[in-house]
Amino acid sequence: MRRRIAPGAVVWLLVAAAYFLIPLVATSIYSLRSNETGTCCTLANYGEIIHDPAFWKSIRISFVLALETIVIGLVLLVPTVYWVNLKLPRLRPVIGFLALIPFVVPPIVYVVGLLDVFRDTPDWFYAKPYGFLVVAYVILAFPYIYFALDAGFRAIDVHTLTEASQSLGASWRTTLGRVILPNIRGAALAGALLTLAIVMGEYTIASLATFDTFPVYIQYVNENKGFPASALVLLSFGITWAAMVAIVLAGRGGAQAQVGGAR
Amino acid sequence: MWLGTLPFFAYALVFLFLPAGQVMVGAFRDVEGGFTLDNLRTLFDEPYRTGFRQSIEVSLVTALVGGLLGFLIAYAAIREGTPRFLRSALTTFSAVAANFGGIPLAFAFIATLGTIGVVTQFMTEQLGWNPYDHGFSLFSKTGVELAYLYFQIPLMVIVMSPAIDGLRREWREAAASLGASSFQFWRHIGVPILMPSLLSAVILLFGNSFAAYATAYGLTAGFVNLVPIQIGFYLSGDVLDNPHLGQALAVGMFVVLAVMMLLYVPLQRRASRWAR
Amino acid sequence: MATVELRELRRVFGNLVALDGIDLAIESGEFLSFLGPSGCGKTTALRLVAGFDRPTSGRVFLGGKDVTHVGPNRRGIGMVFQAYSLFPNMTAEGNVGFGLKVRKQPRDSRGRRVAELLELVGLGDAAKRYPHQLSGGMQQRVALARALAIEPEVLLLDEPLSALDAKVRLQLRDEIRRIQIRLGITTIYVTHDQEEALSISDRVAVLSRGHIEQIAPPAEIYGAPATPFVAEFVGTMNRLEATIADGDRGEVEHGGTRVAVDAARGRRRGEPVLLLVRPETVELSAAGVDGHDLIGEVLSHTFLGAVTRIKVLAGDAEWSADLSVESASVLPVGSRVSVRFPAASAQLLSLAESGASPAAHPDGR
Numbered sequence: 001m002r003r004r005i006a007p008g009a010v011v012w013l014l015v016a017a018a019y020f021l022i023p024l025v026a027t028s029i030y031s032l033r034s035n036e037t038g039t040c041c042t043l044a045n046y047g048e049i050i051h052d053p054a055f056w057k058s059i060r061i062s063f064v065l066a067l068e069t070i071v072i073g074l075v076l077l078v079p080t081v082y083w084v085n086l087k088l089p090r091l092r093p094v095i096g097f098l099a100l101i102p103f104v105v106p107p108i109v110y111v112v113g114l115l116d117v118f119r120d121t122p123d124w125f126y127a128k129p130y131g132f133l134v135v136a137y138v139i140l141a142f143p144y145i146y147f148a149l150d151a152g153f154r155a156i157d158v159h160t161l162t163e164a165s166q167s168l169g170a171s172w173r174t175t176l177g178r179v180i181l182p183n184i185r186g187a188a189l190a191g192a193l194l195t196l197a198i199v200m201g202e203y204t205i206a207s208l209a210t211f212d213t214f215p216v217y218i219q220y221v222n223e224n225k226g227f228p229a230s231a232l233v234l235l236s237f238g239i240t241w242a243a244m245v246a247i248v249l250a251g252r253g254g255a256q257a258q259v260g261g262a263r
Numbered sequence: 264m265w266l267g268t269l270p271f272f273a274y275a276l277v278f279l280f281l282p283a284g285q286v287m288v289g290a291f292r293d294v295e296g297g298f299t300l301d302n303l304r305t306l307f308d309e310p311y312r313t314g315f316r317q318s319i320e321v322s323l324v325t326a327l328v329g330g331l332l333g334f335l336i337a338y339a340a341i342r343e344g345t346p347r348f349l350r351s352a353l354t355t356f357s358a359v360a361a362n363f364g365g366i367p368l369a370f371a372f373i374a375t376l377g378t379i380g381v382v383t384q385f386m387t388e389q390l391g392w393n394p395y396d397h398g399f400s401l402f403s404k405t406g407v408e409l410a411y412l413y414f415q416i417p418l419m420v421i422v423m424s425p426a427i428d429g430l431r432r433e434w435r436e437a438a439a440s441l442g443a444s445s446f447q448f449w450r451h452i453g454v455p456i457l458m459p460s461l462l463s464a465v466i467l468l469f470g471n472s473f474a475a476y477a478t479a480y481g482l483t484a485g486f487v488n489l490v491p492i493q494i495g496f497y498l499s500g501d502v503l504d505n506p507h508l509g510q511a512l513a514v515g516m517f518v519v520l521a522v523m524m525l526l527y528v529p530l531q532r533r534a535s536r537w538a539r
Numbered sequence: 540m541a542t543v544e545l546r547e548l549r550r551v552f553g554n555l556v557a558l559d560g561i562d563l564a565i566e567s568g569e570f571l572s573f574l575g576p577s578g579c580g581k582t583t584a585l586r587l588v589a590g591f592d593r594p595t596s597g598r599v600f601l602g603g604k605d606v607t608h609v610g611p612n613r614r615g616i617g618m619v620f621q622a623y624s625l626f627p628n629m630t631a632e633g634n635v636g637f638g639l640k641v642r643k644q645p646r647d648s649r650g651r652r653v654a655e656l657l658e659l660v661g662l663g664d665a666a667k668r669y670p671h672q673l674s675g676g677m678q679q680r681v682a683l684a685r686a687l688a689i690e691p692e693v694l695l696l697d698e699p700l701s702a703l704d705a706k707v708r709l710q711l712r713d714e715i716r717r718i719q720i721r722l723g724i725t726t727i728y729v730t731h732d733q734e735e736a737l738s739i740s741d742r743v744a745v746l747s748r749g750h751i752e753q754i755a756p757p758a759e760i761y762g763a764p765a766t767p768f769v770a771e772f773v774g775t776m777n778r779l780e781a782t783i784a785d786g787d788r789g790e791v792e793h794g795g796t797r798v799a800v801d802a803a804r805g806r807r808r809g810e811p812v813l814l815l816v817r818p819e820t821v822e823l824s825a826a827g828v829d830g831h832d833l834i835g836e837v838l839s840h841t842f843l844g845a846v847t848r849i850k851v852l853a854g855d856a857e858w859s860a861d862l863s864v865e866s867a868s869v870l871p872v873g874s875r876v877s878v879r880f881p882a883a884s885a886q887l888l889s890l891a892e893s894g895a896s897p898a899a900h901p902d903g904r
Contacts, residue, residue, distance in 0.1 A: 009339035013349055016336045016416075020360055023371040023413070026381035030374040076274055079267035091268065098275060100528075103467075104520045105283050106474030108491040109513040113282030115498065116289060116510070139279050203365045203477035204491075208498045219366045219481060222373075230374055233367040237359075244358040433624040436591055437682075439611040440618040441638035441689060451637065455628045 024237065031230035045228040049221075055232075058217035065213065066199035068130060069137040070192045073145045076138070078188070081149040082180060085158045099143040107140065107204040115209060133213070136205050141198055145191035152187020156180075190247045197243040201236065286517070289510035302511035310488055315515065317404055318473055318490045325411040326468040332412070333419020333468075334427075334461065340420075341427050354424070357417035364414045369481025372410045376401045402483045410478055415468050422467060426460035426534065459534035466527045470520050490516055542567045542725040543588060543693055548597035550583050557583040559749040560597060565727065570719055571754075572728045572736035575746035576772065581729045582697055584746070588727060589695050590614050602692050617686030618695045622702040624682055625670040631657065631681045632666040638689035656684040659718060676707040683715065687722070694719070694726040700735065712739055733773045737761060745769045762817075767888055770815050777816040779856045780890070783808050789882065794854030796833050799882040806887070815886040821860035823849060823876045825869070832877035837870055853878050 032041045049055050084091045114136055165175040203215040222229040293299040340353045375382045378395060387393040400406060438448040476491035485492050490512060497509030543565040550558040558580045565571050573581035586592045588599055590611030598607045606614050625634050636653045657663050660680040670678055679699050700708040716739040719726050730736050736743045737757040744754040753765040764770035784792035789804040791814060826834050835853030847867035851858045858878055870876055
C-alpha cells in the first residue's frame with residue numbers, strides 16, 4: 001500500500017467537484033445578468049431583492065419559524081432522550097421506529113393528512129404559520145434533533161454523571177440543569193442547526209398550505225422575475241452551508257451532519 | 264418516571280399519527296362517507312398509472328446512478344493516498360449538498376442547463392452544439408433525474424462513508440499477503456462486506472427520490488408526471504370531484520415506501536453486524 | 540544462504556527517521572524477534588519486509604532475490620497481524636483457504652490442506668465458525684493457519700499476541716514456537732514484550748530509534764547487553780556509574796569503595812564505565828564491621844511472588860536485589876546491609892563509547 005498520492009482518485013474527485021460547483025457558478029453568473037439585456041453585468045438583481053419588502057417578510061417568517069421549531073423540539077426531546085438514556089433503554093427501539101416514520105410518511109404525504117385533520121381548527125392556529133407550520137416542522141425535524149441529541153447523550157456517561165450529582169446531594173432539577181444540559185450543548189446546537197437548515201429550506205408543506213415562507217418566496221421570484229431569483233438561491237445555499245459548517249465545528253462533540261428535508 | 268417522555272409521545276400522537284391515520288382512512292372513503300376501494304382502483308388508471316411508473320423509474324435511475332457515483336466518490340476520498348484536506352472538504356460539502364434541494368436547486372439547474380443557461384450557452388457558442396436542438400430538455404423527466412443526482416450523490420457519500428471507513432486496512436493487507444490482486448480482494452472480500460450497506464443505502468436513495476416534491480415542481484412547475492406532483496395538484500384544488508383521490512395517491516406512495524422500509528431495516532442490521 | 544537479508548534499509552517519513560539504515564541477515568529456519576519500545580521502528584521494518592511499504596533507500600532480499608520493488612502479493616510471505624485481520628464474511632475455513640483459492644487450487648486438495656492446518660493450530664472443530672463467533676485467541680490461531688496455508692518462505696508476525704489476555708498469550712506463544720520448529724519456517728516476530736521475545740526466539744534484535752542496538756541469542760541479550768539501552772530495556776538491571784580502579788586485578792571504584800569485577804581486567808585505569816548487575820545476582824547481608832564492602836540502607840521491600848525485591852540506598856545510588864522471601868525477612872526496612880555480587884556476573888559498558896549517559900534515554904524503566 002503506497003503512501004503516495006493516488007492520481008486517479010484525485011482526478012476523479014476534481015471531476016466530481018466540477019459537477020457540483022458548476023450550478024453554483026452558473027447561478028452566480030445569472031445573478032449578475034440584467035433583466036433587460038439578459039447578459040452581464042449588473043448588481044441590479046441584488047438591489048431588487050433587498051428593496052422588496054416581501055423578501056424581508058418571508059425571511060423573517062422562516063427564521064422565526066425555525067426558532068420556534070427548535071425551541072419546541074428541544075423542549076420535547078431533551079427530557080425524552082435523557083430518560084431513554086438513563087432509565088428507559090427499552091423505549092429506544094420505539095423511538096427508533098418513530099424516527100423511521102418520516103421515511104415512510106414524507107412531507108408530501110404528511111401535508112395531505114395535516115390539511116385534512118386541521119382544516120376545521122380555529123384561524124389562529126390554522127391560518128397562521130406560527131401555529132400550523134411550526135407543529136408540522138417539529139415533526140419533520142424530530143428525527144434529526146433526536147439523533148443529534150442521542151449521540152450527545154451517548155457520548156457522555158449519563159448514568160455516572162447523574163449518580164455522581166445525586167450522591168453530592170443535588171435534586172433532579174439541579175442535575176438536569178447544571179450537570180446534564182451543559183454537557184450536551186454541542187449536540188443540542190447541532191440539532192438546532194440542522195433544524196434551521198431544514199426549516200429555511202422546506203417548501204412542500206409551506207407552499208401547499210399556502211404560507212409565505214422564504215422558499216415559497218424564492219419560487220415566486222423564480223416564476224415571476226427570473227434572474228433575481230439567483231441572488232436568493234445563493235443566499236439560501238449560503239445559509240445551508242453556514243449551518244452545516246457550524247454543525248461540523250460544534251460536532252466535535254459527537255453529532256454528525258445528516259440529510260435534511262428540502263427536497 | 265417516564266412522565267418526562269410523555270409530552271413527546273402525546274405530541275407525536277396528535278400531530279403525526281392522527282394526520283397519517285386520517286390519510287389512510289380517508290383513502291378508503293367515498294364522497295358520501297362510505298367504504299370503497301374505488302379510489303385505490305383509480306390509481307391504476309391514467310394518468311396515475313404513468314405517474315407511479317415514472318416516479319419509480321426516476322427513483323430507480325437516481326438511486327442506482329447516484330449510488331454508483333456516490334460510492335466511487337466516497338471511496339476515492341477515503342482510501343489511502345488521498346490528501347486529508349480533500350476528505351474533509353468532501354464531508355462538509357456533502358452535508359451541504361445533500362440538504363441543498365428543492366426550489367433553489369431547481370433554479371440553479373435552470374441557470375446552468377436551461378434554455379438560456381450558462382452551460383447551454385457555452386456549448387452552443389463555443390462548441391457549436393445546442394443540446395436543446397438534439398432532444399434534450401431540462402424540463403422533463405431526464406432533467407429531473409439530472410437535478411436529483413445533485414443531492415442523491417452526496418447523500419450516498421454521507422451514508423456510505425462510515426461503511427467504507429470500516430473496511431479495515433488489515434483486510435486489504437492480509438489479502439495482499441496471501442497473494443490476492445486488487446480485483447480479487449474486492450470480489451471476495453470488499454464487495455461482499457459492503458453489500459448490505461450498499462443495498463440499504465441505495466434503498467434510502469430510492470425513497471428519498473420517490474418522495475421528493477419541491478425540486479421537480481421548481482423545475483417543471485408541475486408539468487412532469489410524478490406522484491408527488493399529482494398530490495400537489497390535488498391539494499392546490501385542481502382535482503375537484505373526488506377529494507379522497509389525493510388521499511389514495513398518498514396511500515399509494517406510502518405503500519411503495521413501506522415496502523422499501525421493509526427491505527431496508529434487515530439490511531441495515533446485517534450491515535452493522537460486520538462493522539466492528 | 541540467508542533467507543532474509545536487509546541491506547542499509549532506511550525509511551523516512553517527512554522529518555521522522557523511522558529506520559536509520561539497518562543491516563540484517565536471517566538464516567533459513569531461524570526465529571528472529573524484533574524487540575523494542577513503540578516507535579523504535581520494528582513494525583516499520585516488518586512492513587518493509589512484507590512489502591506493504593517501500594524503503595526510502597536500501598534493499599530487501601528474500602531467498603537471495605531482490606524484492607525491494609516487488610508487491611506484497613508476490614513475495615511469498617505469510618503475515619499475521621495484531622488483530623482484526625480475519626475476513627468477517629468468511630468462516631474459519633474460508634479464511635484459511637483464501638490464499639489457496641486465489642492460487643486457483645482445486646477444491647478437494649484445498650479442503651484437505653485447510654483441515655490439516657486447522658488441526659495444526661488446534662481448531663479442528665471450529666472450521667465452520669465465523670470470526671465474530673471466535674475468541675481473540677482462536678482468531679489469531681486462524682490467522683496463523685491462514686498465513687501458513689500458502690507455504691510461505693517467510694512467516695511475519697506483527698505483535699500477534701498484544702491484544703490477548705495474559706494467560707492466552709502465554710499459551711499461544713509456546714504453540715507458535717512449537718509449530719514454527721515443526722515446520723522449520725523462517726520467522727520474524729515483532730513484539731515490545733521482552734519476556735516474550737527472550738522465551739521463544741533463536742535470536743533477538745533489539746531496536747531503538749530506528750537502529751539495531753544488538754542482535755544476539757536471548758541469553759546474550761540478557762546476560763551481556765551491548766549498550767545501556769539494551770541493558771535497561773531487557774529485564775531489570777542495576778546501573779551504576781563507576782571508574783576502573785585496577786585493570787590488572789579487575790577492580791572498579793564506585794562511591795568510594797573498590798569492588799571486584801572480572802570484566803574490568805584489561806581496561807585502562809580511570810576509564811569511566813557503567814556497572815551492570817542483575818538483581819538476582821546481588822547478595823545482601825547485615826552490615827558487618829568489615830570496611831571493604833558497599834554499605835547501604837534498606838529502603839523498601841516489594842513482594843513479587845517468587846522473590847522479594849529489596850531496594851537499597853548505598854552512597855547516592857539505588858540498588859535492587861532479588862532475595863528469597865526468607866532471606867528478605869531478616870533485613871527489614873531501615874537496616875544497614877552490605878551489598879555484594881560475584882565478580883564474574885557483573886557487566887561493564889564503556890561510558891566514553893556510548894556517548895550519552897543512560898539517564899538521557901527517554902524510555903527508561
